Amino acid sequence: MIIVILSWLIVLLYIFVILRFYWAWTKIQDNNPKSSSLKKISIVIATRNEEENLAPLFQSILDLDYPRNHFEVILINDHSDDSSLNLMERFKKSNTEIDITLNTLSSHETGKKMALRKAFSLAKYDIIQCTDGDCEFSRLWLQECTKAFENPAIKLISGGIRINHSPSIFQKMQALELLSLIASGGAAIGLQRPIMCNGANMAFRKEILLQEKEDLMNHKYESGDDIFLLQEVKRRFGPSAITFIKDQNYWITTTAEENVSGWLNQRMRWVSKSAGYKDSFLIFTSTLVFLANLSLVILAIGSIFKIQLPSTFVYLFILKGFVDFIFLKKATSDSSQKHLLWVFIPLNLFYPFFISYSAIFGQFKGFTWKGRIYKK
Secondary structure, three states, rough: OOOHHHHHHHHHHHHHHHEEEHHHHHHHHOOOOOOOOOOOEEEEEOOOOOOOHHHHHHHHHHOOOOOOHHHHEEEEEEOOOOOOOHHHHHHHHOOOEEEEEEEEEOOOOOOOHHHHHHHHHHHHOEEEEEOOOOOOOOOOOOHHHHHOOOOOOOOOEEEEEOOOOOOOHHHHHHHHHHHHHHHHHHHHHHOOOOOOOOOOHHHEEHHHHHHOOOOOOOOOOOOHHHHHHHHHHHHHOOHHEEEEEOOOOHHHOOOOOHHHHHHHHHHHHHHHHHHHOOHHHHHHHHHHHHHHHHHHHHHHHHOOOOOHHHHHHHHHHHHHHHHHHHHHHHHHHHHHOOHHHHHHHHHHHHHHHHHHHHHHHHHOOOOEEEEEEEEE
């Protein structure tokens, strides 16, 4: 039966890719340059409606173990309609020892990409470190960033992201799924085939913005500033210009979505930019992940009506799950998140349906983001 043969081929190819990712992830080394000098860094944060998250973000900035005269903070307010702007103004006013720039987008400027573009233009230093308004980081965050740039060939670095600890099974499932994306992205960088990173923890040399007058973040799409920028760096400087920092001091912490609807909306927002992908390995990998999960969904549904399909579904489900578990076991260990493994089974049962739905409907269905509605 054609569906059985195709499913086997797709899942076996998926397993091969994940095993390569596993191997590459184990080979990523911590940042240990022979010598390291403190570099001046511009921290860029685009915010909209983050009043509940700004306090821990600001505390993380104050706790940084880095000379105050070696970094600046650029806060861009994207038309927040809560108390975010007031909180940022108070933070700037009460911490004059830190070089803080606060700017609000004009009436004809909207969206994160526009906020980042303005922030980049205001940055004074050669290294730009990006994060989001709902993030926290360690006191050694900037030290790890500056270590990576000791190598002059490195143009962009990607770092890890974890979700705040929560007793909720649902949020732990989000955390494990996010870790799978972070580890896959890091592993692909380790393979010299970078495909993705996350703008909540990404740094780059300002020179990449000056090389060409191009739309580096692809403003045609509301999402994807990070991936489009990474792909441009890969195209112009080669994959060796990109590195992933595995050291735990460079990982940041963010918040989880409150419910399944919010989580699904987030993934559909991420999927919405896929039509703009040009990198062949990125297209291949994202398509393969989608087809492997869609195959399981089709087999599961088909098993209700076809006697020969249940065994195929069980075999492939267990085989794929086993390889995913091996990869995530290593990733959770390396990121000090072993506690997430106990939600692997419920996530593994839920995920094929989740990713298939978001991948399909994300191509033509709109999404909401920070109180705004985006239509296809």
